[in-house]
Amino acid sequence: MKTKITLAIIGLIFISACNDFEELNINPNEPTTVSTGVLFTSALRTSVLTTSNEAFLLSNNIAQLTAKTLRAEVDFYGWNAFPTVWEGLYESLTDLQSLIGIAELDNNDQMIGVAMVLQAWIFSELTNAYGDIPYSEAIGGDTSVFTPKYDTQEFIYGDLLKKLDQAIVKINGSGTIYGDILYQGNGDNWVKFANSMKLRLLMYSSNKNDVSSSFSAIVNEGLVFKSNEDHAILNFLNTFPNQFPTLPLKQGDFDAVAIAKSAVAVLESYGDPRLSRYARPDNEDFNSPTFMGVANGVGGQTGSRLGLSYYDYPGQTTAAENGLDYANGILMSYAEVEFLIAEGIVKGWISGDIEAHYKLGIQASHNYYQVNYTPFGWSGFEDFYSNSGVAFSDNLDIWEQKWLGLYFSALDPYFEVRRWYVEAGGWDAIPFLNPPIGSNSNNYELPMRFLYPGQEQSLNADNYNQANERYGNSNLINGKMWIVKN
Numbered sequence: 001m002k003t004k005i006t007l008a009i010i011g012l013i014f015i016s017a018c019n020d021f022e023e024l025n026i027n028p029n030e031p032t033t034v035s036t037g038v039l040f041t042s043a044l045r046t047s048v049l050t051t052s053n054e055a056f057l058l059s060n061n062i063a064q065l066t067a068k069t070l071r072a073e074v075d076f077y078g079w080n081a082f083p084t085v086w087e088g089l090y091e092s093l094t095d096l097q098s099l100i101g102i103a104e105l106d107n108n109d110q111m112i113g114v115a116m117v118l119q120a121w122i123f124s125e126l127t128n129a130y131g132d133i134p135y136s137e138a139i140g141g142d143t144s145v146f147t148p149k150y151d152t153q154e155f156i157y158g159d160l161l162k163k164l165d166q167a168i169v170k171i172n173g174s175g176t177i178y179g180d181i182l183y184q185g186n187g188d189n190w191v192k193f194a195n196s197m198k199l200r201l202l203m204y205s206s207n208k209n210d211v212s213s214s215f216s217a218i219v220n221e222g223l224v225f226k227s228n229e230d231h232a233i234l235n236f237l238n239t240f241p242n243q244f245p246t247l248p249l250k251q252g253d254f255d256a257v258a259i260a261k262s263a264v265a266v267l268e269s270y271g272d273p274r275l276s277r278y279a280r281p282d283n284e285d286f287n288s289p290t291f292m293g294v295a296n297g298v299g300g301q302t303g304s305r306l307g308l309s310y311y312d313y314p315g316q317t318t319a320a321e322n323g324l325d326y327a328n329g330i331l332m333s334y335a336e337v338e339f340l341i342a343e344g345i346v347k348g349w350i351s352g353d354i355e356a357h358y359k360l361g362i363q364a365s366h367n368y369y370q371v372n373y374t375p376f377g378w379s380g381f382e383d384f385y386s387n388s389g390v391a392f393s394d395n396l397d398i399w400e401q402k403w404l405g406l407y408f409s410a411l412d413p414y415f416e417v418r419r420w421y422v423e424a425g426g427w428d429a430i431p432f433l434n435p436p437i438g439s440n441s442n443n444y445e446l447p448m449r450f451l452y453p454g455q456e457q458s459l460n461a462d463n464y465n466q467a468n469e470r471y472g473n474s475n476l477i478n479g480k481m482w483i484v485k486n
Contacts, residue, residue, distance in 0.1 A: 037179030050088030072299030113170030297436025
């Protein structure tokens with residue numbers, strides 16, 4: 001009996017000691033849960049850094065706004081997988097899903113709502129790039145879903161539009177928005193972003209669905225971007241670590257991309273002052289600038305470097321010295337909304353003045369890029385619009401000016417050129433663009449999608465293979481996703 005009592009006392013002492021050790025191992029200065037604000041800031045920054053970087057490396061070049069001077073495979077369609085797109089965006093989605101779980105416990109509807117809007121934007125970039133993707137099970141690792149199914153793009157589009165409607169209801173509810181480095185907690189702007197994004201998604205999917213009633217309802221309600229004050233553009237700093245991703249590059253890496261010959265040709269034909277914002281003058285003379293574009297698909301060429309806002313060259317004029325803002329991360333611009341409305345009028349979905357919205361789109365883009373009209377011979381915007389030849393005369397003008405306005409707008413320059421390519425029936429029907437010259441590994445045809453990352457084949461093989469069956473059993477760049485199928 002004495003032995004049993006002694007052992008019991010020792011056991012109690014041991015348990016007590018273990019509890020003391022556990023208490024000692026808790027760091028009172030380190031939170032055990034991450035706040036919604038920290039997660040939201042992280043998701044915003046990571047996703048926009050990803051898309052801004054891929055605009056530099058991929059979408060601007062595919063859309064012939066810029067061109068690769070080195071490693072020109074992107075331009076001539078010798079595509080491998082682009083894993084940083086997939087990895088960076090899904091990483092941000094994980095943060096947002098964790099945020100939503102915390103906000104639900106806190107009954108913070110506004111926080112849930114803005115997270116849902118950002119989720120929708122990220123998922124839209126992913127599905128527009130790849131087609132069918134992990135969606136409904138994509139971020140379920142915390143519930144043991146480690147091999148998510150690939151949902152069809154048709155389902156994803158329908159669900160994204162529903163989720164944006166649900167998000168707007170949440171944003172108009174109770175709560176507080178934390179960590180919002182995009183709109184500083186302004187829920188009204190998030191509602192405008194959600195509705196503006198719906199216009200974009202409806203336009204992208206108009207090849208497959210009758211979107212006229214939905215499109216007109218959004219425009220008539222009027223809760224979309226109305227000025228550059230509303231647009232979804234994330235302000236970066238010009239110092240580490242919150243810089244636009246081109247600013248800290250090595251000079252050689254930055255110089256691997258230059259302004260494209262196609263873009264220079266159109267901008268010079270109008271005397272468009274955005275040229276000296278998109279590119280740095282070869283002669284470093286901003287009062288009488290000269291430019292040279294690089295043909296897409298060749299490589300090994302030199303041309304005008306990208307504009308002051310994207311890089312500081314030692315010993316040369318900087319953006320700050322020229323009174324310009326440094327580049328920021330564009331999710332969606334007000335200019336794009338005006339071009340969407342103009343095209344909606346052309347397609348008969350809504351009534352209105354095509355030219356008025358077209359003109360507002362150009363002016364919004366000019367204002368955003370802080371253009372200087374004087375070196376190009378104009379007294380101001382009205383003079384430029386009336387006398388440059390840019391005034392509206394044909395429906396293709398909308399595509400051309402929207403193309404110029406999409407500079408560095410995430411992956412959407414590629415998505416829009418692809419839409420026009422399919423809708424118009426090839427390069428010949430898009431006069432401001434040309435098939436890439438030189439070596440071309442895709443018979444000069446514009447690719448329809450990005451390749452799934454190779455890691456999916458090993459980590460999620462069954463679902464990866466099922467998705468590939470919908471693209472003819474091949475993970476190919478010419479496989480047509482739902483929105484581009486005829």
